[in-house]
Amino acid sequence: MRASAWLGWKIESNWTDPLIFAIYSIIRPISTAAILIVMYLVIRGGEFSKPDFVNMYVGNAFFILVGAAIQGVSFGILDDREHYRTLKYIYIAPIRVPVYLIGRSLGSILVAVFSVLITLVFGALFLKMPIVFSEINWGLLTTASFLGLLAMISLGIVLGSWTLIIKNNAWSLGESLGAGLLIFSGAVFPLNVLPMPLQWIGNALPISYWLALIRRALVPEIGRTYPMYTDYSDARLILILLGFTLIYALIAVLVFKRFDFIARERGNIDMVSNY
Amino acid sequence: MALQTKITRNSGFRLFLQSVIGRAYPRIIGTQRDLAWLFFDIFLPFISMVAYVFIYRALKAPEEYIGFVVLGSAMTAYWLNILWAMSSQLYWEKETGNLALYVISPASMMAILFGMASGGLFATTVRALFILIIGNWLFQVSYTITSFWALFLVFILTMVALYGLGMMLSSLFLLFNREAWHTANLLQAPVMLFSGFYFPVKVFNFWIAAAASLIPLTLGMDAIRQLVFPSGALLGFLTVKVELIVLAVLSVVFLAGAYFTLRWMEKLAIRYGRITDRLG
Numbered sequence: 001m002r003a004s005a006w007l008g009w010k011i012e013s014n015w016t017d018p019l020i021f022a023i024y025s026i027i028r029p030i031s032t033a034a035i036l037i038v039m040y041l042v043i044r045g046g047e048f049s050k051p052d053f054v055n056m057y058v059g060n061a062f063f064i065l066v067g068a069a070i071q072g073v074s075f076g077i078l079d080d081r082e083h084y085r086t087l088k089y090i091y092i093a094p095i096r097v098p099v100y101l102i103g104r105s106l107g108s109i110l111v112a113v114f115s116v117l118i119t120l121v122f123g124a125l126f127l128k129m130p131i132v133f134s135e136i137n138w139g140l141l142t143t144a145s146f147l148g149l150l151a152m153i154s155l156g157i158v159l160g161s162w163t164l165i166i167k168n169n170a171w172s173l174g175e176s177l178g179a180g181l182l183i184f185s186g187a188v189f190p191l192n193v194l195p196m197p198l199q200w201i202g203n204a205l206p207i208s209y210w211l212a213l214i215r216r217a218l219v220p221e222i223g224r225t226y227p228m229y230t231d232y233s234d235a236r237l238i239l240i241l242l243g244f245t246l247i248y249a250l251i252a253v254l255v256f257k258r259f260d261f262i263a264r265e266r267g268n269i270d271m272v273s274n275y
Numbered sequence: 276m277a278l279q280t281k282i283t284r285n286s287g288f289r290l291f292l293q294s295v296i297g298r299a300y301p302r303i304i305g306t307q308r309d310l311a312w313l314f315f316d317i318f319l320p321f322i323s324m325v326a327y328v329f330i331y332r333a334l335k336a337p338e339e340y341i342g343f344v345v346l347g348s349a350m351t352a353y354w355l356n357i358l359w360a361m362s363s364q365l366y367w368e369k370e371t372g373n374l375a376l377y378v379i380s381p382a383s384m385m386a387i388l389f390g391m392a393s394g395g396l397f398a399t400t401v402r403a404l405f406i407l408i409i410g411n412w413l414f415q416v417s418y419t420i421t422s423f424w425a426l427f428l429v430f431i432l433t434m435v436a437l438y439g440l441g442m443m444l445s446s447l448f449l450l451f452n453r454e455a456w457h458t459a460n461l462l463q464a465p466v467m468l469f470s471g472f473y474f475p476v477k478v479f480n481f482w483i484a485a486a487a488s489l490i491p492l493t494l495g496m497d498a499i500r501q502l503v504f505p506s507g508a509l510l511g512f513l514t515v516k517v518e519l520i521v522l523a524v525l526s527v528v529f530l531a532g533a534y535f536t537l538r539w540m541e542k543l544a545i546r547y548g549r550i551t552d553r554l555g
Contacts, residue, residue: 015454024461031464035473036330042474043334056330083370176319182326189333 001103008076008107029064029115030122036060036188037127048127054219055226057129059187061119062214066181066207068112069152071174072105073160080104081271088270098157098256105156109149120218131219140234141217144241148210151245157252161259165268187211190227206244209237286381294382298390299397302360306398316352317405324348324410327473339504340474342418345410346503347472349403350496353437354466356399358459361441364391366448366455374449378544384537388445392438418503425515426502432522433495439529440491446536449544466490475500475510484512491525494518 013021040053047053080087090100123129159177166173182188184198185207191199202208208228215223216234224230229237263269285293327344368374377387410416420426448455469487470476476484476497487493498518501507513521 015457024457028461028464031468035464035468038468038474038478039327039330039336040334042478043331043336043340172316172319176322179319179323179326183322183329188326189329193329193333 001099004100004103005106008072008104009110010107011079012107012111025111025114026118029061029119032064033057033060033119033122048123049130051222051225054129054131054222055215056188057123057127058120058131058215058218058223059211061116061123062211063178063182063185063187064115064119065109065112065149066152066185066187067175067178068108069105069149070156070159070178070181072108073101073153073156074163074174075108076101076104077160077163081269085272091269097260098253101157101160102153105153130222135220137217137220140213140238143238144210144213144217147238147241147245148206148214151206151210151241151248154245154248154252158248158255161252161256164259164263165266167268167271181205181207184208185211186226186228192227204244206241206248209241209244213237213241290381291383291386294386295390295393297382298387299394300390302391302394302398306401316402317409320348320352320355320402321406321409323351324406328414337506338416339506341414342416342504343475343500344473345407345414345416346499347496348410349407350492351467351472352399352403352406353396353434354470354472354492355463356395357437357441357444358462360395361391361438362444362448362462363455363459365445366451369449378541384541385534388442388533388537391445392442395441396434396438419505420503422502425519426499428519429495429498429502429515429522432519432526433491433498436491436522436525436529437495439526439533442533443529443536446533446540449540466492469493471496475512477510477512488512488521489525491522491529494522494525498522 015021016024036056037048040048040056044050044053048057077087080090091097120131124131159174163173183194184191184202185205186202187207191202191208194202212223212226212229212232213234215226216237217223232240324344327348328341331340331344365374368377377384448458451458467473469479469483470490470493471478471487472492476487476493479487484493494513495518497512498515501511501515512518
């Protein structure tokens with residue numbers, strides 16, 4: 001795990017010098033956040049300390065982690081299979097492939113953590129958002145982050161497993177499914193905006209509960225005003241998140257076993273599609 | 276009696292045209308052979324559009340903004356095509372070993388780039404139309420087109436300038452190795468922000484909007500919004516006439532730029548052997 005995490009970090013970061021890498025890491029998340037900021041500005045004006053904007057901004061900032069965790073595994077597979085052409089060697093090495101893939105995704109998660117921090121600091125400094133260091137509930141933040149990350153990595157394994165048997169178009173899969181989760185997780189708008197059947201999908205995603213907890217931990221008073229799970233206590237949300245994390249981890253194990261078997265049968269492991 | 280097949284070798288303009296068609300062919304025919312793109316290139320980008328529509332709905336934005344998102348999402352297909360299938364394309368070709376084959380073939384590299392552009396433009400237009408039709412149907416977007424001819428001209432000039440930019444970038448991307456992927460990735464979100472894919476570019480100050488206008492989609496989308504939405508003219512950055520002139524100038528500049536950067540890259544390739552190096 002440690003070696004693959006180190007490899008993942010190197011691949012993510014050593015393509016350029018540290019300064020350009022830092023600028024790259026700043027521009028992308030800030031631009032994505034800025035699209036939302038401008039959309040809000042155009043419709044509601046520039047009152048960025050209002051609870052609805054703060055909740056949207058915090059949800060959007062932490063959602064960067066979702067994309068990174070989900071894409072990390074599938075990009076690792078694609079990179080190793082198509083670009084570096086090393087996946088076949090990883091498979092015959094005396095290591096557990098899922099563990100390697102999790103480690104491989106940690107590099108992109110680390111970059112994402114950096115991006116989340118930059119986005120939050122940008123919001124606090126330039127948009128005067130009420131994120132107060134001393135008011136953060138660190139216990140809740142740590143617990144929610146740990147469980148949320150496990151759930152996201154499980155989702156990443158599910159997507160990555162599918163990538164094992166896809167030849168074409170797999171590069172866009174992570175980003176597009178990330179966009180889907182943006183709709184259903186209540187990250188930037190509450191689930192009650194969606195039609196009822198779509199709300200059920202959101203309620204079956206651990207990310208929805210994770211983001212609710214993150215808001216409550218980071219901006220306690222404002223986070224509780226977000227119209228999602230307002231009747232639920234923090235403890236209840238943590239228990240639900242724990243339950244979903246376990247379910248998703250189990251699904252990830254089963255899905256990986258199935259797709260890994262199919263990929264071996266079809267000879268997808270050492271395939272180079274040149275797509 | 277042995278059959279003899281007469282082989283004709285084209286040259287000059289016929290060879291140029293043959294090369295354009297040859298390079299455009301896989302992009303057009305490929306879409307029919309592998310229908311997986313219907314899911315990956317239409318349904319999945321459609322999800323992003325839905326996300327932005329619901330953000331506006333949550334903000335209780337006027338219905339026209341939903342139309343801006345649908346239009347912007349359709350145009351996103353072109354920008355992604357420019358980044359990933361034009362700018363990065365020669366870099367991928369270098370990585371897979373095809374670039375050297377292109378260079379030693381009698382085909383002109385400009386013809387290869389034109390083929391990539393025309394094939395990409397066709398395939399992307401099909402995708403954009405699907406996104407537009409489904410988005411309009413699902414979110415009941417209404418349009419009031421003030422001039423079909425102006426709209427047609429804006430679209431054509433935007434595409435010529437945009438694909439000219441893509442052709443120019445494809446040569447410049449040959450300077451990169453692993454940075455190519457990250458550079459394309461980096462150009463995605465900031466351009467979507469400053470070109471106003473989901474809101475009028477007029478919200479920025481004049482100089483930011485003017486700088487963003489170097490990307491042809493900025494003025495193209497601004498002009499289209501002015502021509503198809505009732506409030507578009509009020510939210511327009513410049514008048515449609517001025518935007519048409521600027522787009523025409525950008526078309527010439529980028530196509531000429533593509534020609535000169537390609538020649539420059541060929542010189543570098545001959546001098547330093549950069550066509551065949553594959554540094555990972």
